[in-house]
Amino acid sequence: MSIKKQFVILGLGRFGQSVAKTLSENGAEVLAVDKDLEVVQNVAEYVTHAVAADIADEIDLRNLGLGNFDVAVIATGNHLEASVLATLQAKEMGVPYVIAKAPDENHKKILKKIGADRVVLPEGEMGFHIANKLMYGNFFELTEISKDVSIAELTPKKEWVGKPISESDIRAKYGLNIIAIRKENTIIASPKPSYTIEEKDILIVLGENKNIQKFLNKKG
Numbered sequence: 708m709s710i711k712k713q714f715v716i717l718g719l720g721r722f723g724q725s726v727a728k729t730l731s732e733n734g735a736e737v738l739a740v741d742k743d744l745e746v747v748q749n750v751a752e753y754v755t756h757a758v759a760a761d762i763a764d765e766i767d768l769r770n771l772g773l774g775n776f777d778v779a780v781i782a783t784g785n786h787l788e789a790s791v792l793a794t795l796q797a798k799e800m801g802v803p804y805v806i807a808k809a810p811d812e813n814h815k816k817i818l819k820k821i822g823a824d825r826v827v828l829p830e831g832e833m834g835f836h837i838a839n840k841l842m843y844g845n846f847f848e849l850t851e852i853s854k855d856v857s858i859a860e861l862t863p864k865k866e867w868v869g870k871p872i873s874e875s876d877i878r879a880k881y882g883l884n885i886i887a888i889r890k891e892n893t894i895i896a897s898p899k900p901s902y903t904i905e906e907k908d909i910l911i912v913l914g915e916n917k918n919i920q921k922f923l924n925k926k927g
Contacts, residue, residue, distance in 0.1 A: 713902065714738070714841070715776040715802075716754075718783030719746045719795050722808055725834025726780050727754050732876045733842050733924065763789035765796065774800035778841060781807035781823070787814060791821060798822040817865060835916055839923060859919050860889065861910050873900035882920045883914035 710831045712735065716727045719741035721925040727739045727750060737754040741747050742761045751757035760767040762783060773779060779797040783789050792805055797805045798821075809815040826839060835857075867875045877883050888902070889909040890894040895902070903908075912919070 712736075712777035713775065714778045714780065715771065715773060715799075716740065716780045718789075718808075719743070719750055720782060720785075723780070723782030724750060726782060726838045729835050729838035729920075730842065731904055732920070733838075735788070736841065738771070738776070741885050762793045765792060768793060768796040769800070773797050773802055776802055778802070778804045778806065781805065781818075781843075783808070783812055787817070788801065789823045790814070790818065794823050795821055796920070806841070835920075839920075840921070855915055855917075856909065856913070857916055857919060858886070858913050860925055861877055861912060861919075861922065863904050863906070863908055863910055864925075867904045868906045869902050869903065874899060875904065877910075877912070877922075881914070881925075882918040883912040883922060886913050887911040899907075 715738045716723050716733055719727065719739055723739070723741070724746075727737050731754050732738050737756075739747065739754045739757045739758050740749045740762060741750075742759060744759045745747050747757045747759045749811045758771065760770060762768060763786065773796060779793075779802045781790050781797065783793065790809070794805055794807050804824050805822065806825045806827065807818045809818055809826050809828055809881050811828070815828065818826045863875075867877075872885060877885060885898060886896075888898050889905070889911060890905070
């Protein structure tokens with residue numbers, strides 16, 4: 708997905724702020740919205756625009772001009788009425804892709820039924836993960852080990868294809884360790900340095916989130 712596309716984040720809890728910050732750090736245009744003025748002011752320093760508005764209020768939502776955005780992230784999953792209204796308004800106003808947060812499976816089913824293109828359970832998919840899924844087609848999966856460290860699935864750089872792992876710069880340049888390689892339905896655990904990387908390989912790497920981000924920025 709092009710970083711020139713416009714994103715609106717509705718709800719700025721921990722999840723919403725994480726999505727907004729990651730998108731912004733990667734050059735996306737982001738409108739961040741929450742009814743808490745203090746939160747809006749804190750987020751304003753790193754997003755394109757930040758607005759104090761009640762996303763449970765239909766008039767406030769319409770005044771945001773949601774139809775001008777390519778992607779809407781409904782990040783207020785703990786409030787069913789607000790998330791349902793925001794999702795409905797985003798779809799009715801023509802947002803092409805709406806991704807909504809849900810706290811549980813029942814909430815997820817409701818949001819899917821009213822038109823959300825994707826519903827996520829943040830306990831399994833953190834904001835850093837979701838933002839990168841929106842930004843990069845070469846970013847497949849991520850599992851957070853801790854607040855700062857994750858296991859991610861990445862596609863290899865073109866210059867690595869046909870060369871052994873030992874000749875790639877993934878560890879020296881990006882601080883990432885290849886712990887396995889996925890080849891269709893086969894997993895090669897702890898591949899040897901002499902393993903030759905193939906174009907369709909998926910590299911399963913372990914590293915700090917900031918280093919995963921560094922790799923994605925170079926590839927994107």
